Amino acid sequence: MDVVVRSAEQITPRIKSFELNDPAGAPLPEFEAGAHVDVTLPNGLVRSYSLLNHPGERNRYVIAVLREEAGGGGSAWMHDSLKPGDVLSITPPQNRFELDEGGDHNFLIAGGIGITPILSMAERLDELGIDFKLYYCTRNREETAFAELIEERFGERHVFHHDGGLREQMLDVEALLRVREPGTHVYVCGPPGLITAVRNAAHDWPKGTVHFELFGSGRVEIATENKPFDVHLKRRNLTFHVPADRTILEVLAENDVRVRSICREGYCEVCTTRYVSGKVDHRDSVLDPEDRKTMMQICVSRALPDETLVLDL
Numbered sequence: 001m002d003v004v005v006r007s008a009e010q011i012t013p014r015i016k017s018f019e020l021n022d023p024a025g026a027p028l029p030e031f032e033a034g035a036h037v038d039v040t041l042p043n044g045l046v047r048s049y050s051l052l053n054h055p056g057e058r059n060r061y062v063i064a065v066l067r068e069e070a071g072g073g074g075s076a077w078m079h080d081s082l083k084p085g086d087v088l089s090i091t092p093p094q095n096r097f098e099l100d101e102g103g104d105h106n107f108l109i110a111g112g113i114g115i116t117p118i119l120s121m122a123e124r125l126d127e128l129g130i131d132f133k134l135y136y137c138t139r140n141r142e143e144t145a146f147a148e149l150i151e152e153r154f155g156e157r158h159v160f161h162h163d164g165g166l167r168e169q170m171l172d173v174e175a176l177l178r179v180r181e182p183g184t185h186v187y188v189c190g191p192p193g194l195i196t197a198v199r200n201a202a203h204d205w206p207k208g209t210v211h212f213e214l215f216g217s218g219r220v221e222i223a224t225e226n227k228p229f230d231v232h233l234k235r236r237n238l239t240f241h242v243p244a245d246r247t248i249l250e251v252l253a254e255n256d257v258r259v260r261s262i263c264r265e266g267y268c269e270v271c272t273t274r275y276v277s278g279k280v281d282h283r284d285s286v287l288d289p290e291d292r293k294t295m296m297q298i299c300v301s302r303a304l305p306d307e308t309l310v311l312d313l
């Protein structure tokens, strides 16, 4: 579907938000808290962006984009070239990060650009009158997107945690999640380190109460549509074709190149592999931005379009 950009606003030095409308002013398809749309960029790349506005709104979708210099160029194009009046091609909203409206108490934890789906969830819980507290982790006040809006909308139900970008000053999620009342859910969206910390702290919570989605340096820049690509193994001097419906790990196994794996979903770190060249479409939920410059999880991650990956195997 096509949408028209109604407004573009610089929210923080690195985050810009865009309001999208139906070109004819018609109501947009409904969405639920946590939903995203896939945006097709002029270079054919597909990017996923969460809808951050109130899920009851039908007149607009609001997305926010973190500028990532190390990404595939998608966020830079959104920041530099997309302007009011432009038409964007998007998918209708889809949801892989659903809000369970049956929870009695909810921790909403966001890191950086991961605030986007969490904001929509907070709006929905507020509307339903369900208990929640929003924890928003950023480096400092300047990089805290929608700070005034959050203060105004959610009052004492929010906590800003500024860590100065230092891991040792990260929100103490273990202490936060140590005491859990019955019927409590936790939702976390942000960089891999934050997600891992929450999942570890809540490892013994009942099934279905811990919800997470990777954002920050990874999720936002995921090309959601699988494309085929070639992978070259440097030490063996072998090249394999990875079809759209296969992972690197599967293709290597079929060709008798064994790499250890356990979860095959990008979170156990067992299949971590060093790559030598090529741009990676990181889809794991564990590697931090520094690790991602040289390592990838070959059970889930792929090559960005038109890239050939060279692995240190």
Ligand code: FES
Pocket (backbone or CB within 6 Å): 260, 261, 262, 263, 264, 265, 266, 267, 268, 269, 270, 271, 272, 284, 297, 298, 299, 300
């Ligand atoms: S097998 Fe677990 S991250 Fe790849």
